[in-house]
Amino acid sequence: MAQSTVQTFISPGRYVQGKGAISRLGEELAQIGKRPLMICDDMVWNIVEDDVTASLKAAKLPVIREKFNGIPHPKEIGRFVELLKKHNADIAVSVGGGSTHDTAKAAGHSAGIRWVTVPTTASVDAPTSTLGVIYTEDHAFLEYLYFPRNPDLVLVDTQIVANAPAEFLIAGVGDALATWLEAKAVAGSFSDTIAGDLPTLTGTALARLSWDVLWENAIPAIAAVRDHVVTPALEKVIEANTLLSGLGFESGGLAAAHAIHNGLTAVPQTRGVQHGYKVNVGSVTQLVLEGAPFADIRAFVEFTTRVGLPTTLTEVGIDVDDAETLRIVAEAATAEGETIHNMSFEVTAESVVYALISVERLSRQIRAEAGLPEPVKYVAHH
Structure with missing residues (x-):
């Protein structure tokens, strides 16, 4: 039973959805920071690389991407905290599914920067939330992590979702x-x-x-x-x-x-x-x-x-x-x-x-x- 009598509602700063929306990524990110780091596995990057690169270049943002290895476990999150610092990134941008988003949220929070989610499937409701689901290295549930805020931006290209x-x-x-x-x-x-x-x-x-x-x-x-x-x-x-x-x-x-x-x-x-x-x-x-x-x-x-x-x-x-x-x-x-x-x-x-x-x-x-x-x-x- 709740101790509180207060009610609270939270949400991401901005939600953008539509066919071809990936072309807007650069201009949307430019409102948030100057050095985004793309967190993305190889399979997804092969699908989005051309569109993401064109969009970031048009917005005069650097194209920096590091490979996500598939499971949001503490070591993988720690690795991305170091990569964010190494690249002097000011936005962690997850491109992919729920595990990618949870990793970016956790790493972005630990690195003290902002985070953005770009879902390429509509398979989970992780992209909008303050919640990260953390697993062990063999993919058993470990814990929920709660972050103090939602993503600054959620951007969904519905054609990419339709292609999955x-x-x-x-x-x-x-x-x-x-x-x-x-x-x-x-x-x-x-x-x-x-x-x-x-x-x-x-x-x-x-x-x-x-x-x-x-x-x-x-x-x-x-x-x-x-x-x-x-x-x-x-x-x-x-x-x-x-x-x-x-x-x-x-x-x-x-x-x-x-x-x-x-x-x-x-x-x-x-x-x-x-x-x-x-x-x-x-x-x-x-x-x-x-x-x-x-x-x-x-x-x-x-x-x-x-x-x-x-x-x-x-x-x-x-x-x-x-x-x-x-x-x-x-x-x-x-x-x-x-x-x-x-x-x-x-x-x-x-x-x-x-x-x-x-x-x-x-x-x-x-x-x-x-x-x-x-x-x-x-x-x-x-």
């Missing part, structure tokens, strides 16, 4: 759908949000808007991405996955769905499963935990299965009869300080295990009755 594999957008829908389920739980329990106080009406309303936009537009948007075209539905879903979900989770609050995601990262079977896929299993589990109306659970399982998201443990690599794995997941999800304790009732590791077990049979039954595909076991590739 559809699985990234699908994962983003899974991450963003949890936003309303969790914000609703937090509003009902009078818990604090990541912004540090009670949620504002604004934060909770944006979480709800994200949900509504996705139910209306997710399936046509995913169809558009499969053809690499930008449509109005895709523009709306990119905004929902990135801005609305980002503002909604941060100023609306997190609850069980993301805590269960963190629990799932504690076991090796789920390595390689995208963040939003695991979050969706967390969302179904949260609905079961809170005793949601069956009609709501059925609608959610049917819709997210049609979107292409997992709704069973099987699909994230876990055997429902593996009691030891379920215990590890549940204990990590209910660790002290986890967001699952923002629910309006006490949640124990045992109740999480029971909910996880229940989700498997229930989702299979709902899918069979709706004529939807049977779950396929995820096999991790090492």
Whole structure:
């Protein structure tokens, strides 16, 4: 329960989205600093190098880029702090996915400079937030880091997002759908949000808007991405996955769905499963935990299965009869300080295990009755 009676809402300084928006990067960065350092992995840099270089040169900014190695762990963050100092950079610019953004935020904060995010997929809501998710070197969840401010700029080129594999957008829908389920739980329990106080009406309303936009537009948007075209539905879903979900989770609050995601990262079977896929299993589990109306659970399982998201443990690599794995997941999800304790009732590791077990049979039954595909076991590739 919250100690505060104050409500707080936080957001990035500026949000820019649209087809071809990458050409505006230089002029936008020039309003913030003089020596940006691009933090970007090789695969993404091959896609954006020409556009980024042209845009920075047009704005008379230097083109400095250092390779991101893939996982936001303390050593990688420390390496970028040193690189920012070496290049005398005054802005850390992450170009890529959520792990790149979390690394840039942490390194930029430690180096005492500003930071900017340029998402190339709409797979997570990390780009807008003050939050960094830090992992161990073998990609198990380590901790959340909270920074004193949001990025100065978030810039999303929707054509670059449309060119990425559809699985990234699908994962983003899974991450963003949890936003309303969790914000609703937090509003009902009078818990604090990541912004540090009670949620504002604004934060909770944006979480709800994200949900509504996705139910209306997710399936046509995913169809558009499969053809690499930008449509109005895709523009709306990119905004929902990135801005609305980002503002909604941060100023609306997190609850069980993301805590269960963190629990799932504690076991090796789920390595390689995208963040939003695991979050969706967390969302179904949260609905079961809170005793949601069956009609709501059925609608959610049917819709997210049609979107292409997992709704069973099987699909994230876990055997429902593996009691030891379920215990590890549940204990990590209910660790002290986890967001699952923002629910309006006490949640124990045992109740999480029971909910996880229940989700498997229930989702299979709902899918069979709706004529939807049977779950396929995820096999991790090492």
